[in-house]
Amino acid sequence: MDALNKLPLNIAAAIRGLFGDPHSIWADLTMTVIGIILVIVLIVLAALILILLERKVGGWASQRPGPNRLGPRGWFQTIADALKLLGKEDVTPAEADRFIFKIAPMIVFALPMMTLAVIPYGMGMVPIDLDLGIIYYLAISAISTLALLMAGWGSNSNYSMLGGMRAVAQMISYEIPLIFSLLGVVMITQTFSLSKIVEAQSTIPFIVIQPLAFVIYFIAGIAEVNRAPFDLVEADQEIVAGPFTEYTGLRWGLFFLGEYGNMTATAALITTMFLGGWQGPGFLPGIVWFFLKVGIIIFLMMWIRWTFPRMRVDHLMGLAWKVLLPLSLLNVLLTGLGIYIYQYVLRIGG
Amino acid sequence: MSDNFAAVGVLLIFAVALPVIMMLMPKLLAPNKPHAEKLTAYECGNEPLAKTAWRGFKSNYFMYAIVFTAFDVETVFLYPWALTFRKLGTFAFIEMFIFITILLVGFWYAWKEGALEWM
Numbered sequence: 001m002d003a004l005n006k007l008p009l010n011i012a013a014a015i016r017g018l019f020g021d022p023h024s025i026w027a028d029l030t031m032t033v034i035g036i037i038l039v040i041v042l043i044v045l046a047a048l049i050l051i052l053l054e055r056k057v058g059g060w061a062s063q064r065p066g067p068n069r070l071g072p073r074g075w076f077q078t079i080a081d082a083l084k085l086l087g088k089e090d091v092t093p094a095e096a097d098r099f100i101f102k103i104a105p106m107i108v109f110a111l112p113m114m115t116l117a118v119i120p121y122g123m124g125m126v127p128i129d130l131d132l133g134i135i136y137y138l139a140i141s142a143i144s145t146l147a148l149l150m151a152g153w154g155s156n157s158n159y160s161m162l163g164g165m166r167a168v169a170q171m172i173s174y175e176i177p178l179i180f181s182l183l184g185v186v187m188i189t190q191t192f193s194l195s196k197i198v199e200a201q202s203t204i205p206f207i208v209i210q211p212l213a214f215v216i217y218f219i220a221g222i223a224e225v226n227r228a229p230f231d232l233v234e235a236d237q238e239i240v241a242g243p244f245t246e247y248t249g250l251r252w253g254l255f256f257l258g259e260y261g262n263m264t265a266t267a268a269l270i271t272t273m274f275l276g277g278w279q280g281p282g283f284l285p286g287i288v289w290f291f292l293k294v295g296i297i298i299f300l301m302m303w304i305r306w307t308f309p310r311m312r313v314d315h316l317m318g319l320a321w322k323v324l325l326p327l328s329l330l331n332v333l334l335t336g337l338g339i340y341i342y343q344y345v346l347r348i349g350g
Numbered sequence: 351m352s353d354n355f356a357a358v359g360v361l362l363i364f365a366v367a368l369p370v371i372m373m374l375m376p377k378l379l380a381p382n383k384p385h386a387e388k389l390t391a392y393e394c395g396n397e398p399l400a401k402t403a404w405r406g407f408k409s410n411y412f413m414y415a416i417v418f419t420a421f422d423v424e425t426v427f428l429y430p431w432a433l434t435f436r437k438l439g440t441f442a443f444i445e446m447f448i449f450i451t452i453l454l455v456g457f458w459y460a461w462k463e464g465a466l467e468w469m
Contacts, residue, residue, distance in 0.1 A: 032357040036364050090376050094389035095402060106369035113365045114358075128357040135429065136358075153404070157391035161403040169411050172418040179425045186432040245392050250376045254369060314468035317414070321466045325421070325457075329450060332428070339436060340443055 004285040009124045035127030039117045047260040052078045054302055061306035088249035093155065096246065101154035105247065105254035107147040112261025114140045119268045120195040122278045122286040133194035134186065137269060138179055141224070144262060145171040148226075148233065151243035151255075163242025166313070167233040171224055173320035178220035180328035181213040184335040185273050198277035205276035212331045214274045216324050221266040222301055223320070225259065229308040232316060267297040413465040417457070424453055 012031060019027040052067065052075065059066025067074035092098055115137050117127040130136050145168055152164015186192065188209065189200045207214045223230040234242035244255050271277055271293040278286030311319070391398045431438075431446050460466060 028357075029360065032360050033364075036361055040364070040368065086375055087379050087381075088376070089380050089382060090373075091384070091388060093391055094386075095391060102373075106366075106373070109369045109372075110365035113368070114361060117361050128354055128361060130354050130358070155391070156403050157398070158393065158400075158403045160391075161405075165407055165411060169414055172422075173414060176418065176421045176425070179422075180428075183428055183432045186429065187435045190433060190436055192429075192433065240392065240394070249380055250373065254372065317466065317468050321414075321417070322461070329454070332432075332450070333447065336435065336443060336447070340440075343436060344440070 005123055007285075008122060008287070012124075032128065036113075036117060039113060039127055042116065043112055043257070043261045043264070046264045047257045048078045048082070050260045050263065050298065051081070051256070053298075054305075057299065057302040058306050061303065082253065085250050085253040090251055091246075091248045093157065093246050095156040097154040097156060099154075100150045101246070102251070104147050104151035104154055104243075105251045105258070107150070108144060108258035109254040109261070110258075111140055111144050111147070112258060112265045115265040116261070116268060118194060119265070119272055120198050120277055121290050125278075125287065126195050129195055130193065132192050133197075134182060134192045137194075137265075138182075141262070141265065142171075142175060144224075144258075145175075148243050151247070155243065155246040157246050159239045159241070159245045160243050162239045163233050163245070166239075167226065167243060170226070170230065170232055170316060170320075173317055174220040174223035174230075174324070177216050177320060177324035177328040178224060180325070180332060181216040181220065182273060183328075183332050184210045184213045187332070187335050187339060194272050194277075198272055198279060201276040202279055205274060205279070207274040210274065210331070210335070212327060212334075214270070216328050216331065217270060217274070218297075218300075220320070220324060221270060222304065223316075225262045225266055227263065227301060228305040229311050230316060231305075231310060232313055235310060263298065263301060264294065267294045267301070270297050410468060413460075417460050417465060420453065420456060424450075 015030065015034070016023070016027045019030070021027070055077070056066045056074075065074075067077040070076045070080050092101060118130050118133050118136055120126045120129075148167035148171070149164045152160045152162075152167065155161070185197060185206055188206070189197050191197060191200075226233045234244060239245075244252060247255060268290075271290060275293045275297075277293075278290040280286070280289035280292075284292075391403070393399070427449070428446070431442060435442060435446075
């Protein structure tokens with residue numbers, strides 16, 4: 001299994017070997033570009049599979065078959081939907097702020113690409129290994145708030161505007177507990193680098209040490225990607241489709257791709273921070289463990305979406321500010337106390 | 351991979367280019383027949399009542415934004431602290447909890463004044 005684990009590293013070394021100097025800038029550039037292309041492939045594949053999986057899980061949760069016509073058991077449904085979207089007219093409303101309206105879905109689509117590129121997928125398999133991994137991830141993922149507001153504002157439609165406003169209110173509220181819940185892990189590992197955090201979990205995944213942080217991050221993460229029960233932003237029964245009301249064709253499809261990409265990125269970060277990333281018992285290679293854990297988290301998110309009704313807006317804000325925020329501060333305090341006792345009173349480690 | 355932020359720059363180029371390339375596809379494949387009725391804003395079949403949706407917004411949003419700003423700035427201070435927490439020892443430990451306590455007083459005030467209530 002060690003050979004399988006090291007296989008991607010060996011392939012990478014072989015590609016580097018093609019260059020005269022394996023550590024020249026061109027070799028680095030090539031490796032970066034290959035990594036980025038793999039990330040793009042991952043996002044497109046993830047979106048295709050997840051959209052189908054979502055409908056299948058929805059069918060399973062509400063006891064109906066789900067898509068079952070196209071291909072074996074309906075497996076080609078998403079591909080047909082994607083092809084259909086390519087041929088649909090791209091309508092820009094006459095009253096819209098055209099530039100903002102047009103670039104908002106592109107930003108939403110670009111963000112998961114930026115965030116997924118810093119996640120460690122396996123031993124030494126980080127497309128871009130940043131020392132500031134967590135900070136970078138949080139900074140980039142926060143931009144999606146702006147993109148949704150741009151979509152809402154740019155559409156110049158009442159429903160879109162309401163959706164955009166809700167998006168900002170909800171996402172900035174849940175960002176605070178989300179950021180605080182990761183503090184505990186940083187306090188334990190003393191690093192921002194995601195690959196070092198995964199290495200620190202070789203003995204024990206942080207979900208055992210930081211269960212409260214995991215729950216807070218999970219809830220806030222679902223709220224950040226605007227999924228039910230926190231889908232106030234695009235609540236179909238109230239405001240049609242929120243910021244996406246005026247979008248058609250592939251431009252709307254970009255929102256969809258971005259949404260599922262963001263969901264994958266959130267699940268990937270949960271896996272990295274709390275579930276030990278690619279670490280796992282040795283009978284499977286690291287990358288398989290990684291995607292297995294990501295899959296479980298995504299399945300949980302889908303299960304929650306199809307099980308719980310939408311929250312009321314005052315409950316939603318109350319949950320973020322009055323429950324999750326104090327709890328995440330408490331988690332920081334408890335982690336600090338724990339490390340303090342561990343290090344200075346018991347004098348272990350350090 | 352020494353200069354990783356150069357790699358982020360390359361990533362940024364890809365992230366900008368890919369959606370633009372993707373949006374070229376419907377330009378080639380999709381029909382484009384604009385029509386005055388089609389280009390109006392969607393309001394469930396009615397004529398849009400107002401010409402524009404760019405109007406004022408609920409002041410609640412503003413209250414949340416202010417509290418958010420306070421806590422977001424706090425995270426800027428907390429992350430470097432968390433990074434060096436184990437090296438700095440008792441002093442940093444106590445000092446940071448004084449800092450958090452001061453912020454919690456502000457938080458308690460905002461809560462008491464009803465800034466966190468959705469009305």
